[in-house]
Amino acid sequence: MTNRINHTRKPMLRGIGLLASTAFCLAFSLSSCSDLKDDSHYGSAQTAIDNAELKIVNESSEQYLKGRSDLSSMTELFTNQGIFDELKKKGQLSTLLVVANDVFKQPAEKVEFVTRSHVSDISISPANLTDGTRLMMWHGKYVNVSIDAEGLAGNIVDHIKFNNGFVKEVIKTSSGYIYVLSDMIETPTSLYDYISELSDDYSIFRDLVLSSGGKEFDRANSKAIGINEQGNTVYDSVFIYRNTFFENAGFDMNSESLTATMLLFSNDVINAAFDEAHKRLQMWEMERSDSIMRSWILKTAFFNTKYTAEDLKTTATEDLSSIFKTIWRPSAQQVDTDNPIDLSNGVVYEVKKLHLPNNLLMYRLKDEFHLYENCTAEQKDEYFKVINLEFSKCDTQVAAWTPWQGVWPMHENRVLIYNKPSGIDDGEGFQLDFTLIKLNADGTVRPWLVPPGSYRLAMGSKQNQNLDVTVTVLVNGQEVAKSPLITWGSSTAYHYDRGTTMTNRHPEGYDSSYVGEQGGSIKADNYDTDGGPIIDEVTIPDLAGDGTAVPVVLRISCNNWNGQTTLTLNHWCLRPTVNNY
Numbered sequence: 201m202t203n204r205i206n207h208t209r210k211p212m213l214r215g216i217g218l219l220a221s222t223a224f225c226l227a228f229s230l231s232s233c234s235d236l237k238d239d240s241h242y243g244s245a246q247t248a249i250d251n252a253e254l255k256i257v258n259e260s261s262e263q264y265l266k267g268r269s270d271l272s273s274m275t276e277l278f279t280n281q282g283i284f285d286e287l288k289k290k291g292q293l294s295t296l297l298v299v300a301n302d303v304f305k306q307p308a309e310k311v312e313f314v315t316r317s318h319v320s321d322i323s324i325s326p327a328n329l330t331d332g333t334r335l336m337m338w339h340g341k342y343v344n345v346s347i348d349a350e351g352l353a354g355n356i357v358d359h360i361k362f363n364n365g366f367v368k369e370v371i372k373t374s375s376g377y378i379y380v381l382s383d384m385i386e387t388p389t390s391l392y393d394y395i396s397e398l399s400d401d402y403s404i405f406r407d408l409v410l411s412s413g414g415k416e417f418d419r420a421n422s423k424a425i426g427i428n429e430q431g432n433t434v435y436d437s438v439f440i441y442r443n444t445f446f447e448n449a450g451f452d453m454n455s456e457s458l459t460a461t462m463l464l465f466s467n468d469v470i471n472a473a474f475d476e477a478h479k480r481l482q483m484w485e486m487e488r489s490d491s492i493m494r495s496w497i498l499k500t501a502f503f504n505t506k507y508t509a510e511d512l513k514t515t516a517t518e519d520l521s522s523i524f525k526t527i528w529r530p531s532a533q534q535v536d537t538d539n540p541i542d543l544s545n546g547v548v549y550e551v552k553k554l555h556l557p558n559n560l561l562m563y564r565l566k567d568e569f570h571l572y573e574n575c576t577a578e579q580k581d582e583y584f585k586v587i588n589l590e591f592s593k594c595d596t597q598v599a600a601w602t603p604w605q606g607v608w609p610m611h612e613n614r615v616l617i618y619n620k621p622s623g624i625d626d627g628e629g630f631q632l633d634f635t636l637i638k639l640n641a642d643g644t645v646r647p648w649l650v651p652p653g654s655y656r657l658a659m660g661s662k663q664n665q666n667l668d669v670t671v672t673v674l675v676n677g678q679e680v681a682k683s684p685l686i687t688w689g690s691s692t693a694y695h696y697d698r699g700t701t702m703t704n705r706h707p708e709g710y711d712s713s714y715v716g717e718q719g720g721s722i723k724a725d726n727y728d729t730d731g732g733p734i735i736d737e738v739t740i741p742d743l744a745g746d747g748t749a750v751p752v753v754l755r756i757s758c759n760n761w762n763g764q765t766t767l768t769l770n771h772w773c774l775r776p777t778v779n780n781y
Contacts, residue, residue, distance in 0.1 A: 253356040253370065254326060260375040261296055262287070271380070273304035274318075281315040287375070293323030294376040295335065297343070297362055299384050313339050317385045323376035326356050326367075335362070341387055344456075363387070388544030391462055392453035398464075405465045408498050413443025449523040451504060453545075460546030461503040463528070463535070465554060470497065473554035477561055484651050484749040488561050496560050499524035506547055509537035519778075529557070529781050558653050559776035563708040564730065565648060565655075566697075569616035569769040570594040571637050574645050583647070585633040589618040589767060597662070598696060603721035608710065611728045613696040615662065618767040626761040633674070634754045636772065649749035652742035653780035657681070658702065660731035660770035661688045663695040666762055671734050672755040681738040694732035696770045698723075704775070705730040730773040737777060 257264050262284045265275040278284055278296075287294055297318040307314040316338035324335065331352065333345035343363045351359030360367040365381030398406040443453075452458060474493060481488055500522045510516065516530035534553035541548040572584055573594045580591075598613035620630070636648040657673065665688040673681040688694050693701045706712060707728050715724040743750055754772060 253354075254372060255370065256372045257374075259373060261294065261373045261378055262375070264371060264373050264378065265296070265298065270300050271298050273301045273306070274298040277304075277306075277311075277315055278319075281312060283315065283319055287319075290321070292321060295320040295322060295324055296376065296378045297365070297381055297385055298378060299365070299381050300368075303383060305384055313387075314384070317341070317343070317387050325372065325377060326360065326370055329360060337385075339387065341393075343385055343387075358382075388456065390454045390456070390545050391458070391460060391543055391548075394541075394543055394548065395453070395462075401468075402464065402466050404467050404470050404494075405497065405501070408494055409501075412445045412498065446502075446523075451502060451523050456545050458545040459504070459506045461505060461507045462546060462548045463501045464541075464548050464550045465497060465501070466550070469551055469554050473556050477556045480558075480651070480747060481561055483747070484562075485649050486562065493556055493560065496526060496556065497554075500526040500528055503528075507549075509540060509549075512537050512549055527557070527778060527781070532557070532781050555781075557781045558651055559778065559780045562651065562776050562780075564773055564775040565636075565650065566730065566771060566773040567636065567638055567648065568614065568771045569634070570614045571639060571645050572616050574639060574643060575637070579637075579645060583635040583637050583645075586618070586631070588621060588624050588628055588630040589632060590621045592617040592619045592766065601721070603712070603724035603727045604715050604718060608707075608715070608727065613660075613698075613770055615696070616769045618769075620761055620765045620767075624761070626763060627759070629757065629759040629761065630767065631755065631757045632767075632769075634756065634772075636752050636754065636774075647751040650740050650752045650774065651749040652740050652747060654777040655738045655740065655774040655780065656702075656730075656733075656777055657683075657735040657738050658699070658705070658730040658732055658773045658775070659694065659734050660697040660699065661694050662768040662770065663688075663692055664690055665766075665768060666764055667758050667767065668760070668762065669756055669758045672757070673735065673738050674753040674755055675741060675750055676743060680741060681735050683735045686734065691732075697729050697731045697773075698726035699729050699732040700725055702730060702733055730775055731771060737779075738774070 259267075262278075265271055265278070268275070275298075297320075319338040320335050321338070322335060324333075329345050329347060331345070331347040334342040335345060336342055346361045348359050356367055356370055358366050358368070362379065362381060362385060364386045365383040367379050368382055369378075369380035371378040371380075395406055395409050446453065451460070453460075474490060477488070477493060502523050503520060504523050507520065511518075511520065512530050512535045514531055514534060518530075520528040520530065522528060532555045533551065536550045536552050539550070541550075572580060572591070575583060594614060594616055596612050596614045600610040600612035602608050602610050618630075618632070636650065637645045638648050639645055657671070659671065667688045668685050669688060670685055671683040672679055686694075693699045699705070710727065712725040712727065715727075716722070721727075740750065740752065742748070752774075756769075758767075
């Protein structure tokens with residue numbers, strides 16, 4: 201995203217740093233700029249102009265305008281707003297855009313802004329205008345010049361346009377150029393302009409967007425305004441707002457070719473959503489960083505389609521995907537669809553109540569079977585209920601490692617191993633009813649509380665166990681999902697938590713390809729994954745009707761030991777799906 205911001209009138213020296221040159225040029229600009237000729241700005245003409253359409257007078261722009269009674273309204277506006285006084289103080293050439301009295305409209309508000317949108321420090325002749333020229337005006341924004349085929353052939357009147365106003369006359373004066381237009385300049389409000397001007401009631405969202413980019417010196421668009429005594433070119437410095445965060449998504453908030461939708465969030469709406477989210481997290485015995493929630497708001501607020509009110513009503517059934525591929529579910533949100541705010545390159549709808557999705561508050565729930573060794577004897581009996589299984593040991597089979605030292609934490613594959621009891625026939629099989637447990641800070645354990653909603657279940661065991669198992673998910677003793685028959689055989693999909701068959705399987709923020717590019721381990725793709733696929737979608741019911749999280753039991757059953765004597769279990773993982781909103 202690129203936006204031209206305030207045209208700082210601090211000259212820039214070629215080849216000298218910005219900070220060092222600015223102080224010098226402030227002193228120099230007052231004495232040298234008045235000597236600048238129009239030809240000093242632009243080295244070559246690209247538009248052939250018929251001189252019959254260009255009037256040349258031997259007086260200043262102020263003198264000329266004050267002698268034209270049909271331009272008196274615009275002249276009075278310039279006088280009242282101190283434009284002529286400021287031009288004299290600057291002592292440099294300029295371009296003034298004016299209109300005749302019959303089309304003049306006295307600004308009702310933003311008088312200074314409107315007035316200064318008609319004045320530029322750059323004195324530019326019609327011959328030096330090209331289709332697509334952008335002329336920086338005193339209000340800190342550009343006017344766009346458009347020229348049709350006849351205009352490029354040299355016909356000025358009605359064929360050159362500044363924003364919305366066609367050129368009706370051009371006058372070259374001793375202090376620059378005057379263009380008489382068909383209409384006063386209209387400066388469209390773009391998404392970027394709108395966001396920049398949001399009040400402090402929207403400061404969280406405003407600052408979130410603006411802080412994702414930054415200001416850079418724009419050498420290409422900083423116009424030469426003179427030569428100093430040392431022979432260095434002096435520039436009128438222009439800065440641009442660059443935002444690669446949005447640019448990488450192909451989204452330029454300031455582009456008039458954009459057709460966008462933006463969701464607007466007030467501070468009250470954001471704070472209320474955060475409060476509600478923290479209550480859910482507390483009920484689930486989980487934590488989530490506010491920065492992650494703020495990032496989601498930023499990534500979800502912008503769409504490259506102009507949506508209608510119907511698209512955003514709570515009755516809408518289609519999810520909307522933002523420019524960053526996050527999901528906005530209209531049925532779960534409340535938007536003011538009765539009062540859209542139309543901008544030059546999009547539309548804004550204000551969100552009245554925001555729901556932060558469950559799958560945002562939970563990235564994934566993952567834990568290890570070896571927590572058996574942290575259980576008391578009573579907990580082992582309660583959380584690990586077995587049939588035809590005999591505890592053997594907990595064992596580290598892959599030592600702790602990291603694909604990128606000092607960046608990603610060490611991770612080991614430590615497993616829980618059961619033996620086949622003596623005297624048991626293969627056909628008797630086995631069963632384990634395992635309650636999902638998590639580790640407390642003091643080394644004790646407690647059950648995971650799983651919020652209602654949809655999840656993908658994955659697990660890891662060990663390669664070459666040659667066991668056919670079924671996994672059943674139980675809530676409050678009732679089956680809520682059951683896997684097909686799964687073979688823990690030679691496939692590496694279920695080998696500890698190193699499976700590579702599923703997409704979206706790594707820890708939050710981990711990019712295995714990037715780790716590889718940074719010289720990380722060649723096994724970077726095997727790091728701390730969800731494991732192998734068990735059940736594509738498990739729906740945990742809302743038993744209490746208030747979103748209360750519940751304990752969950754995994755029943756791992758096998759009808760035949762198939763000649764094996766051990767069962768090795770590594771981990772389980774529940775990852776919220778897109779439907780867990």
